[in-house]
Amino acid sequence: MLDAGLKTQLKAYLENITQPIELIASLDEGAKSEELRELLQEIAALSPEKISVNLQGDNARKPSFTIQRVDSDVAVAFAGIPLGHEFTSLVLALLQVGGHPIKMDEAVANQIRSLEGEFVFETYFSLSCQNCPDVVQALNAMAVLNPRIKHISIDGALFQDEVKEREVMSVPAVFLNGEEFHYGRANAEELLAKLGAGDSEEQIAALNDKAPFDVLVVGGGPAGAAAAIYAARKGIRTGVVAERFGGQVLDTMSIENYISVQHTEGPAFAAALEAHVRDYDVDIMNVQRAEELIPGKQIQLKLANGATLKTKSLILATGARWRELGVPGEAEYRNKGVAYCPHCDGPLYKGKDVAVIGGGNSGVEAAIDLAGIVNHVTLLEFGDALRADDVLQRKLTSLPNVTVIKMAQTTEVIGDGSKVTALRYTDRNTDESHEIALDGIFVQIGLVPNNEWLGDVVKRTKYGEIEIDERGQTSVPGVFAAGDATTVPYKQIIIAAGQGATAALSAFDYLIRTSVED
Template structure:
């Protein structure tokens, strides 16, 4: 089941188990059941602190993990391999008493949660976003006896996926009711179940002393800005909804110079580690809502808190552009998706559409073609914008159809899920219907700058922040960097350079303003 290299790595990790744990396995005669059984046996044989027992769980095949003297509160319904193998390893270690590296105050907050919390997370093994959610909920289950968590492989338990009409992962249920969808951090989950946490955090943030430079945004631009600012020895803060930004949702990265290939979550982990090597105060799970200036620059947060600084770097990035057609919002997460790598497996054997003929759209079509029955690409223009090598690959696949001059006009559904879409042929003017189970939107980015529209900051008609060669905006002391700005090319490596430039610009501003 495990190759020699993986077993060697796992053996090293298992040395950190402090107290005995037990794996409870519920299997059947299916191929996946046999694989799960073999995996559990291999793991149990690697440590004398791991016991193995049979169980009869409602979901089979599955394995549950917990301390040997307790009822297990962590269950993997399905085979926890692929991206979820790390979730399995952490569950073994944390159930065995190995401490988490998460913020101690946050861990204590989890321990003090009162009530009964039974979480279920539907995932796909190819989903880059799912492990963060699974690992956060598993950790909560190890810390608090009132919390339990089941990871459910949607591809293996398709009857549940169809019954609950799950069309996007990760999808989290709490005590049988929908709780959340998409990537969520431990801090975000805890804040959602601990209803008083937001106001307590806002009070804490309001007491913060002014920063020399405050970076708003935690993507590549924000991380680079934080590092360059902190290296100057000035008081540096970084506030963001989540660290990593959109890069966390990026799978393959092949144009990051000196690194032939990496993946978004891996790059973000390295960025976060690098930032933490410096004296940077990182504040996450907070969304900026306003910008104002007096003797200082003040950033208002949706939580009600306000942070102040002598200079600010805005690096809030961009997000996937939406179609803005009837039915899109109604069926978002119910067939309308934006991450083919995450949600593609949920449409196995079905017909889907991809909106957009750029690199992202054609890459999505190629990836989906290996999973689904058929992919239809709808491109608004009369030619594809994707690189020629991607076009050739797509056209060589027998289950990809490309339609040009197609303007999507409506998402059609049956009240609970997508059943198709409507589009207009821009040449003939005819309206056409396309029957699909899923619609993957890949039509570019929109800057995260709406919260700045009531400020005095200059924005373009596209909503981008106008900057000069130093990253400076029209407001003294306010700088910006990355995809939220007028920089012409939206690339990770360019955003990092822009973040560094903005930090140096801000430092220069602080020096000059203090000398006046």
């Protein structure tokens, strides 16, 4: 199943295994079981001294397998064949169960080790989901660090009956001890917080006690990362506060227009951003949400956990998020038929009828991708014409299972209490109301900046964007902004990164000038 090049790379990785492991497979007579058997035997053949295969597993899910450290209760499991985006998860699991050190902040690792109780996690993923590996890898690492934690990752496309029974309509979907626990991307720190093991009084006190920063960056996307690097290179005290490092880039499937990088994927690009920032002396405070900005000669930033950080200058790089429809039923059926990532959740709607809301590039691309998976796609556009590039529109109109409805205003998401069953829209030409029976709705109507928490402290437009000048300066002295959260036109990764650099250089210039004035 693995080509020669991949085998060579994998063989080199497997040399890092220090403790023997056993691959315990639970198989039936199906073709997928045969594929899994072949894969496991190929892996074992690359490191026969350290890896063995046992084909007598008794897991009810077939095909599935457990990676078990020999003579130990350290183990993780997969139901399905973890290739595609999950191949990296498989490789990491092999290494970590095999004794290779887990790359994780030691404080976070100690929190995981100290968790008490029994935790059985089940994560449903799809092989095309770029968000899923983070959750799979985080929970696998947690299971290796703490034997009271068990984790199995399940390919939702392969176990459709199970997905239907549990009404899983969005991935990654995590169940804990049989109950819904989490939907969407998350790292170990975020999962710990959901388990109630987040910020302790000691951790909050440590944040409060931090010395004032010269530059504090809010946001860990391309703008925030660039700002942090440019500030740190000036030799000044730099910090970054981020809810999740990488920001919206983490939800980007393919990046082909970042100059000098011909192709990459969002998660890989986000990981590279964080690694680059960590090359410098930057204090990264992850999984922290800014809640209030207090201007002054010494700027204060209050966090949601109650801590307060102090800084001489501030760069707001808070980015943006998917814009929601804002109609009845949307919030109620989020992850139950209302979705925002067609690449992640599309495989769960195989053979079903879905709608895409939005006729821009993202909406038309989503409709094209989904048309190859689902039974039928209905694309609804608010205006009288699609706004996507012509090449995308031509591709869309060539597809036999796509219907385009223009001048359509979505008014309601309809469901049966547990999942979406229909969508209601108004024809803007006739004011007539129509209802479409369907199983899923993919919302692709643009972005909204993550700036609500700023209130009236910083001047913003009616769309919520932070107003900045050519230097990235906001209406508040010492406060700069960059990226998708601002009025800068064209929300692109490369532009956000450039704006972050501009804001950092401007903040440095501000610090020099204010120190001279003092």
